[in-house]
Amino acid sequence: MDDPIRRAIQAARESKYVEFKEALDVTSDGEWCEIIKDIIAIANTGGGVIVVGLDNRGQPSGFDVAAILAADPADVANRIHRYTETHFADFDFCPAEKCGSQIAVIVVRQPDYPVVFSKPGTYAVSGGKQKSAFSQGSVYFRHGAKSEPGVTDDLRRFLERKLDALRRIWLDGVRKVVTAPAGSTVAVQPAGEVRVTVDPAAARIRIVDDTDAPAFRQVDPNQTHPYRQKELLALVKAFLPAGQHFTTHDALAIRRFHNIDANPTFFYRPKFGSPQYSPQYIEWLRENLIQDALFIDQARLYF
Numbered sequence: 001m002d003d004p005i006r007r008a009i010q011a012a013r014e015s016k017y018v019e020f021k022e023a024l025d026v027t028s029d030g031e032w033c034e035i036i037k038d039i040i041a042i043a044n045t046g047g048g049v050i051v052v053g054l055d056n057r058g059q060p061s062g063f064d065v066a067a068i069l070a071a072d073p074a075d076v077a078n079r080i081h082r083y084t085e086t087h088f089a090d091f092d093f094c095p096a097e098k099c100g101s102q103i104a105v106i107v108v109r110q111p112d113y114p115v116v117f118s119k120p121g122t123y124a125v126s127g128g129k130q131k132s133a134f135s136q137g138s139v140y141f142r143h144g145a146k147s148e149p150g151v152t153d154d155l156r157r158f159l160e161r162k163l164d165a166l167r168r169i170w171l172d173g174v175r176k177v178v179t180a181p182a183g184s185t186v187a188v189q190p191a192g193e194v195r196v197t198v199d200p201a202a203a204r205i206r207i208v209d210d211t212d213a214p215a216f217r218q219v220d221p222n223q224t225h226p227y228r229q230k231e232l233l234a235l236v237k238a239f240l241p242a243g244q245h246f247t248t249h250d251a252l253a254i255r256r257f258h259n260i261d262a263n264p265t266f267f268y269r270p271k272f273g274s275p276q277y278s279p280q281y282i283e284w285l286r287e288n289l290i291q292d293a294l295f296i297d298q299a300r301l302y303f
Contacts, residue, residue, distance in 0.1 A: 017048030
């Protein structure tokens with residue numbers, strides 16, 4: 001289990017980076033507005049964790065989180081876009097457990113720039129009245145355990161975090177150049193996966209002393225990793241034996257247990273969008289699910 005998740009589950013109180021939710025009604029527009037406010041505030045503050053199923057003391061509330069774990073992250077990203085006009089999807093829904101009770105963990109990461117609400121988060125409450133979770137033009141951050149409109153210092157700290165990250169990247173690049181063997185040539189390639197091609201227009205690189213160095217080009221991840229979570233679930237269910245179930249919970253558990261995110265052959269996360277999976281990953285799942293009767297159970301126990 002990742003350290004941020006473990007720390008959030010073990011926490012006894014909320015903080016700048018941890019939010020507890022006793023329950024979340026996925027059919028309520030109001031509750032979605034409130035949790036979207038928290039997601040954006042945590043993202044703008046540098047990232048953190050929202051745990052659904054724990055009370056304000058960090059103890060299990062007994063709430064059934066199955067509907068939350070079954071939610072499609074792409075649908076949540078669409079809700080966020082509705083209020084921000086930003087394609088922010090840098091979060092994950094993960095199953096976890098505390099004191100024998102299942103809980104849902106939403107891991108949120110920092111965006112490249114502060115996310116601003118372009119529309120008010122207004123929803124109906126009892127008595128025919130309305131309430132706003134956030135207003136148009138507001139930028140939310142975490143102040144202690146609360147999600148509140150930001151001030152100048154919040155924006156300054158956001159920029160400082162991004163600059164620090166850029167400095168680390170630059171220094172790492174400088175270090176690689178300085179320590180390169182004498183006579184080395186530095187070439188800059190676009191980020192992304194590469195593969196061999198016979199296209200004469202492709203950029204050429206040399207990784208050996210062979211005079212006929214192969215050419216490489218960036219590939220389209222929508223071709224190499226065409227399946228999102230809904231397609232993945234449908235494909236897996238199609239080859240499972242009758243009576244065997246495969247849920248969103250199972251998909252996430254396997255992904256975390258086997259660290260699929262770190263395998264670019266299986267997994268790709270676009271900058272704006274939900275994770276995508278390759279045909280190789282589907283085939284790997286098929287082989288393991290059919291040949292190993294305990295394959296899913298091992299991942300489920302881990303979470």
